Amino acid sequence: MTALPVQGALTAPAEDCLKAIYDLERSGQGAAVTTNDLAHRLDLAAASVTGMVKRLADQGLIDHAPYRGVRLTESGRRAALRTLRRHRVIETYLVQVLGFGWDRVHDEAERLEHAASDELVDRMAASLGDPATDPHGAPIPTREGGIAELPAARPLAELAEGERGVVARVEDEDADRLRYLASLGVVPGVEVEVVERAPFGGPVSLRVAGTPRLIGPQLAAQVMVA
Amino acid sequence: MTALPVQGALTAPAEDCLKAIYDLERSGQGAAVTTNDLAHRLDLAAASVTGMVKRLADQGLIDHAPYRGVRLTESGRRAALRTLRRHRVIETYLVQVLGFGWDRVHDEAERLEHAASDELVDRMAASLGDPATDPHGAPIPTREGGIAELPAARPLAELAEGERGVVARVEDEDADRLRYLASLGVVPGVEVEVVERAPFGGPVSLRVAGTPRLIGPQLAAQVMVA
DNA sequence: GGAAAGATTTAGTGTGACCTAAACTATTCT
DNA sequence: AGAATAGTTTAGGTCACACTAAATCTTTCC
Ligand SMILES: [Mn+2]
Ligand SMILES: [Mn+2]
Ligand SMILES: [Mn+2]
Ligand SMILES: [Mn+2]
Numbered sequence: 001m002t003a004l005p006v007q008g009a010l011t012a013p014a015e016d017c018l019k020a021i022y023d024l025e026r027s028g029q030g031a032a033v034t035t036n037d038l039a040h041r042l043d044l045a046a047a048s049v050t051g052m053v054k055r056l057a058d059q060g061l062i063d064h065a066p067y068r069g070v071r072l073t074e075s076g077r078r079a080a081l082r083t084l085r086r087h088r089v090i091e092t093y094l095v096q097v098l099g100f101g102w103d104r105v106h107d108e109a110e111r112l113e114h115a116a117s118d119e120l121v122d123r124m125a126a127s128l129g130d131p132a133t134d135p136h137g138a139p140i141p142t143r144e145g146g147i148a149e150l151p152a153a154r155p156l157a158e159l160a161e162g163e164r165g166v167v168a169r170v171e172d173e174d175a176d177r178l179r180y181l182a183s184l185g186v187v188p189g190v191e192v193e194v195v196e197r198a199p200f201g202g203p204v205s206l207r208v209a210g211t212p213r214l215i216g217p218q219l220a221a222q223v224m225v226a
Numbered sequence: 227m228t229a230l231p232v233q234g235a236l237t238a239p240a241e242d243c244l245k246a247i248y249d250l251e252r253s254g255q256g257a258a259v260t261t262n263d264l265a266h267r268l269d270l271a272a273a274s275v276t277g278m279v280k281r282l283a284d285q286g287l288i289d290h291a292p293y294r295g296v297r298l299t300e301s302g303r304r305a306a307l308r309t310l311r312r313h314r315v316i317e318t319y320l321v322q323v324l325g326f327g328w329d330r331v332h333d334e335a336e337r338l339e340h341a342a343s344d345e346l347v348d349r350m351a352a353s354l355g356d357p358a359t360d361p362h363g364a365p366i367p368t369r370e371g372g373i374a375e376l377p378a379a380r381p382l383a384e385l386a387e388g389e390r391g392v393v394a395r396v397e398d399e400d401a402d403r404l405r406y407l408a409s410l411g412v413v414p415g416v417e418v419e420v421v422e423r424a425p426f427g428g429p430v431s432l433r434v435a436g437t438p439r440l441i442g443p444q445l446a447a448q449v450m451v452a
Numbered sequence: 453g454g455a456a457a458g459a460t461t462t463a464g465t466g467t468g469a470c471c472t473a474a475a476c477t478a479t480t481c482t
Numbered sequence: 483a484g485a486a487t488a489g490t491t492t493a494g495g496t497c498a499c500a501c502t503a504a505a506t507c508t509t510t511c512c
Pocket of ligand 4: 238242335336337339340
């Protein structure tokens with residue numbers, strides 16, 4: 001009846017931290033990930049991050065240069081990708097098989113990713129035909145630990161007037177935002193055209209599948225188009 | 227990205243403990259559940275159980291008479307049944323939809339039961355047509371917290387020679403045992419007849435769907451027939 | 453070059469969950 | 483009844499993970 005941890009025994013907070021480091025490493029070009037970035041991302045006090053970071057470094061999952069930041073080791077990267085795979089397979093399964101809305105699956109996956117076995121995740125993936133991306137357009141790592149580096153997507157906010165592109169991916173952490181984007185028709189796979197960009201942080205006017213739409217610049221920064 | 231507990235915030239060990247108390251209360255006729263029983267069931271030191279029991283009592287989930295044992299309160303019973311529902315729905319889903327063997331789902335469910343939301347469990351149940359029992363024959367509590375009290379099943383070990391019955395339920399915690407029972411054809415719904423019972427804890431000889439089989443007495447004690 | 457600002461780590465607390473060993477209670481047996 | 487036994491709780495320790503407050507390090511800016 002006792003619930004043993006599922007694998008080589010990483011805790012849920014440790015897995016979430018590795019995932020966050022992975023993500024921040026990817027977005028920040030090659031720079032080490034700072035304590036503050038992590039604290040903000042994980043919604044923790046900076047001191048708590050330092051503690052977690054020490055434990056992860058002891059386990060050889062990250063390299064920590066005090067005051068300088070943190071970098072995943074090879075084994076840390078593998079662990080991060082395993083968690084990411086679980087998360088994204090679960091999200092996809094919840095949407096495609098169980099009928100969840102795309103705005104509700106992130107939180108559920110955030111918990112289940114730490115409890116599901118590899119076998120469960122593999123069975124879910126197989127029953128979906130081993131999808132390449134999750135419902136928000138993020139690539140799903142393979143069982144073997146590979147990940148398709150998404151082909152050059154830019155934030156919608158950076159497109160010039162008149163440029164078009166296909167929505168490749170949207171940030172998935174905020175349910176309200178996702179619901180709003182869906183209501184505008186801004187979902188992965190849809191073609192958008194930037195009609196006009198107001199200066200000084202003004203709204204971006206779009207044509208989404210023919211319909212004219214206006215969105216704010218910070219939202220436009222979180223929609224990636226290819 | 228942070229993983230908050232899913233509900234009114236019971237921890238996984240607390241949920242497992244409540245489940246164990248529920249189960250022991252049901253099998254031990256009306257008597258209070260002792261620390262030792264719980265320790266054995268949960269595979270913990272007795273002192274650890276005392277600690278857990280204190281916390282649960284503080285939360286009003288159990289009544290604890292020191293040195294005398296423990297009893298679920300109404301709210302503790304509700305919490306136990308909610309966890310039990312999750313566990314059994316998940317087991318059933320894993321077997322029926324994802325093709326897991328019935329011997330492999332218990333451990334998986336033991337973890338997932340603490341991470342899955344009510345909505346997820348309800349969707350799983352709905353997609354199965356709200357089944358009444360799990361793959362091992364145990365009744366699945368309803369969303370509303372009711373549970374069908376299984377109609378008078380007796381251990382196979384207690385049947386007299388010549389008696390027949392239908393397997394109603396088997397203990398699900400030991401994977402090896404489940405595999406063995408399946409190999410004998412002893413699964414819920416199958417008719418068995420006791421041909422002969424050797425005295426002094428000797429083997430029970432059965433006829434399972436026509437085929438003669440021999441099983442040991444302690445195994446026979448864990449197969450319930452109706 | 454030095455001070456201020458900002459980021460990071462250390463120090464000290466608290467909680468839940470485990471453990472072992474010691475103290476205590478209840479029951480059972482002479 | 484009194485003593486042994488079995489069961490239970492208390493005492494004291496550890497670990498992960500959070501927090502706040504206080505030090506400390508780095509960077510930036512005059
Ligand atoms: Mn997500
Ligand atoms: Mn998570
Ligand atoms: Mn089970
Ligand atoms: Mn459990």
